Amino acid sequence: MRRFVTPTIVLAVFGLLVGGLYRYVFDEVSEADIANYLRSAVHGAGLTLAVWGVHLYFTSRSSAWIRRWPFIIELLVRTITTACIVVIVAIGLEAILYPYGVAVRWIVGDLPKIMGISLALSFVITAVYELIRMIGGRTLVNVVLGRYRRPTREERVLLFLDLVGSTTLAEGMGELRVQELLTRFFFDIDEAIVVHGGEVHAYVGDEVIVTWPVKTGRPARRCLDCVFAIQDRLAELADRYQKEFGVIPAFRAGLHAGPVVISECGDSRRQVAYFGDTVNVTARLQQHCKEAGRPLLVSGELLRLLPSADDLAIEPFGATQLRGRAALVEVFAVDRRAAAAA
Template sequence: MATARARIRRRQLAAIMLVASAITPVFNILTSERSLRSAIQGVVDAILISLLVGGYVLFVHDGWLRPWFRRLGFRADLALSSAIMLALFLGGRAAGQVVTTLQPGRFLTSFTEPHLRWYALPFFAVIATTIQFVIQMNRLIGANVLGYFAAGVYHRPKAEERIFLFLDLEGSTQLAERLGSDAYFELLRRFVDDLTDPVIEAEGEIYQYAGDEVVVTWPLEAGVRDANCVRCFFAIRAALARRAARYERDFGTVPRFRGGLHGGTVTAGELGDLRRQIVFVGDILNTAARLEEYAKRTGLDLVASGALLERLALPAEVEAKHCGELALRGKEARVTAYGLTGA
């Protein structure tokens, strides 16, 4: 069964192949005579280029050599992948000429044409770099966030109904001391990697990482649908349990975490100039963070506000235990809270 990330990558791959397949016909229209032969050449080139680019992204960049590319860093990955994609564009175009003319020698002679030097090389270099830059930014700041910026969704601050789940790694200070900073960072990296699929499956998005804390958010409608925000917590716990042997082998422990869950109205908008990001502000986040602190203090796994639980139907396997009216740090009004436990 394909993971949530695999499905997202397939959609992204389809978009990349669609763009790649459209490039050569556009180039031929701009630089060649409009004829049936030119149209056929464009279609053949488009098919070959999309297959080459798609194969590279799927089997090499995101497949066999994915760990190596991740270690390269943003600039090196951008430069190398852009160069490879440029070579694939030009190679696919040259192969297309072989197919349409049935002359194998056209593959090499196509690289010596003045047309390539003055038009094709700069054109495809710009396209390859642009595609790779979008891919890298998409992975750097997140697909949803890049879309929000591009569409200007939060250019002007606006009120939204959202749910926030604060997750905090248990015993992080002791873990860091015992493992050392490098091994502890690797544990955090693996922890975040393992929780990503459950978050996506639950229609959530990771809002931010803050040390050993991860904040997940949903639009209210998506979060309450099928109790996604609650299911997400227990799905993450199940994912870690399935990988318990690997964690024990590599770190001598299995990560445990606690959570605080609350929802309501927040203000969302773009913040910053030199480094711009989308920020959510409001008492809702403070309350979710305080509920997570309460869970840590009392040994509960997940604590959710009564106000949020009134808006969703809990799964049959999840039980809610009333914690009372809590006086949370920094809040004047008491908050009705429930401890949630799953099967």
């Protein structure tokens, strides 16, 4: 839930400002005192957070039932639900903040305006949130600023992580059932990625590609901790997966760091794409996990970015020729010491 703390605070402050602005624009000058401005600010924050709460519900696993319906039905249900919540919260806050009770004049005059503003805010919040979910927060900012209109070279940490045995699972479970498993798998590991500062670049079949910027003087340990957190999360959910799918998902992962060329490409469908040897090496590291018999392999380039840590078990594989690549790569298997001992 930590991933929602920052946007909740930002939206609360935004709601306070909108509430104060509403008082300034629509109310009479005689009512423009500090107490009324504070009431309107609290009203605005409450309504904004109510809209945000509805949005969070409809983007959580609890609302999976509605995502099985046609999009137009989902949109209609979300709109009606938001409108009802806005009315309830608006009237409730009016009764609390103004002890003389809810006036008919307020219901006839102000409530329709408040509903209109709240629904407009709901649309904006949903649009921005969905854009962030589609291309990532940092990438969205860079796209808006035009950073990737021309190829840009950046230092990045890349993680390629895929589900083990998806082809075999598809033969035994069927493609539709495996897709449900993949959807659940990607959903369950997402919080670990976000909490550790990662940003999902793409889902490719049964694989997810995650990226972190490499900043000077900043250790890259969080990418390793992300993989360990994913392991812990899957262990927590093992019984649920076994009960629902008859299998406990496992993964193989490769981590590498180096220069990446990032650019917008395409025309009818624009996409931010990553190019370069770093991408290829990371993909090959992930594929080499099967041959090495290890769930996580990292390159020497990444390992040199890590701070020294006594809790890590590092097993060197030496200079390795990865499939499809002539140059040798230093490869290491990394695990937590307790897990390695077990």
